[in-house]
Amino acid sequence: xxxxxxxESVSTRDRLRAAAAELFAERGYxxxxxxxxxxxxxxxxxxxxxxxxSKEELFLELLERSLAAWSEASGSAVEETGSYQERLRTxxxxxxxxxxxxxxxxxxxxxxxxxxxxxxxxRVQAHLLEERVDYQxxxxxFFAQAQDAGEVxxxxxxxxxxxxxxxxxxxxxxxxxxxxxxxxxxxxxLDELWRLFWRGIAAHGESDV
Amino acid sequence: xxxxxxxESVSTRDRLRAAAAELFAERGYxxxxxxxxxxxxxxxxxxxxxxxxSKEELFLELLERSLAAWSEASGSAVEETGSYQERLRTxxxxxxxxxxxxxxxxxxxxxxxxxxxxxxxxRVQAHLLEERVDYQxxxxxFFAQAQDAGEVxxxxxxxxxxxxxxxxxxxxxxxxxxxxxxxxxxxxxLDELWRLFWRGIAAHGESDV
DNA sequence: CCTACCGATCGGTAGG
DNA sequence: CCTACCGATCGGTAGG
Numbered sequence: 001x002x003x004x005x006x007x008e009s010v011s012t013r014d015r016l017r018a019a020a021a022e023l024f025a026e027r028g029y030x031x032x033x034x035x036x037x038x039x040x041x042x043x044x045x046x047x048x049x050x051x052x053x054s055k056e057e058l059f060l061e062l063l064e065r066s067l068a069a070w071s072e073a074s075g076s077a078v079e080e081t082g083s084y085q086e087r088l089r090t091x092x093x094x095x096x097x098x099x100x101x102x103x104x105x106x107x108x109x110x111x112x113x114x115x116x117x118x119x120x121x122x123r124v125q126a127h128l129l130e131e132r133v134d135y136q137x138x139x140x141x142f143f144a145q146a147q148d149a150g151e152v153x154x155x156x157x158x159x160x161x162x163x164x165x166x167x168x169x170x171x172x173x174x175x176x177x178x179x180x181x182x183x184x185x186x187x188x189x190l191d192e193l194w195r196l197f198w199r200g201i202a203a204h205g206e207s208d209v
Numbered sequence: 210x211x212x213x214x215x216x217e218s219v220s221t222r223d224r225l226r227a228a229a230a231e232l233f234a235e236r237g238y239x240x241x242x243x244x245x246x247x248x249x250x251x252x253x254x255x256x257x258x259x260x261x262x263s264k265e266e267l268f269l270e271l272l273e274r275s276l277a278a279w280s281e282a283s284g285s286a287v288e289e290t291g292s293y294q295e296r297l298r299t300x301x302x303x304x305x306x307x308x309x310x311x312x313x314x315x316x317x318x319x320x321x322x323x324x325x326x327x328x329x330x331x332r333v334q335a336h337l338l339e340e341r342v343d344y345q346x347x348x349x350x351f352f353a354q355a356q357d358a359g360e361v362x363x364x365x366x367x368x369x370x371x372x373x374x375x376x377x378x379x380x381x382x383x384x385x386x387x388x389x390x391x392x393x394x395x396x397x398x399l400d401e402l403w404r405l406f407w408r409g410i411a412a413h414g415e416s417d418v
Numbered sequence: 419c420c421t422a423c424c425g426a427t428c429g430g431t432a433g434g
Numbered sequence: 435c436c437t438a439c440c441g442a443t444c445g446g447t448a449g450g
Contacts, residue, residue, distance in 0.1 A: 033428065047435055054429080114385065117235060129386065153408075155401060166380055166402055171375055192371075199409045200405040239444090242443075244443080253419080263446080264445065
């Protein structure tokens, strides 16, 4: 918990986080050096340690902030208005928009899954997996409600949530491959992809309400 | 192109590749050190340079071999027998089986997308993207045929192939999160996920053949 | 296949 | 916020 001194040092802290997220995303955990991050800010390496006590702490806070920002930006599908179909479509749009606008956040999460080694890597991986399971549970609750409303198929909510995660991960992978493209080409087809997905999980012809 | 001397040195080369793939997968490109790879083989670092002239060449060959093995193991969906639905299901099964049995191959590909820096990183990324586009084109041809046969919906083959890639990437992401689990839990639901996916892209009620 | 070694860079600290 | 520095490790080479 670093203490805040004045407005300027908060601002430097923000710039530090932005630079670090960029370098971690581009080069991986080990490949991003503290010297490299400092250079992006026009500073020398030791100055960074006024803001974060170690590289590990810096990475961990970036990851936590990314997950929190993501979660906030994509909103809770359960709390939207309209049909469950509309709610999920809105949730998808928010999530994709966040990922498009914050490519580093997505890259940090991918990194954290596997490519951070040792005891620290295990902590990071466990943290991420926990968030993922929480999200999965939330979506299971959403699909259970959608099922009660007769909007989705009669598979278990667990399977429906798993199908949603599969679709969402797939879309985000397209985003990952589109780094560098100003206008990712798959975005032009997002709505068609969504419609095909929804058709797969929508309730069958007869309504049972 | 290293020259083969005798049976023993080929075997050491194979062990080197296996060890290197494992360490790259676990720690990323920079995080995996030549010393670390050598230690896994009970050798000293300089000995590795009898087999590969540099770390970059080693990584590149591992990536190419992984892609080739993957491509061979998952087969061409177009060349299977049976309905297009059956062909695609078989293709999915082979791909998932390969990924489950060769987690390092998958990890190397994820690595290569983003976390290899500099000029070498650009080469690697371009190589991978090319393979992906080739695969996408192949699947577009598959879906064009399936459409002629009246098995799939009337979206363009491009969109259908994109939907397939989305589904497949999503499934492989589940696999990525399941590293360490002896029996990835999502595999128990693979067939249900497949059915929901197929329902989304299958031809609508009336047949137009 | 090894020992010995190269210059460069790593995360982090001391001290101001 | 800096200079100066720590021991460790990096990819790679020389020479045998």
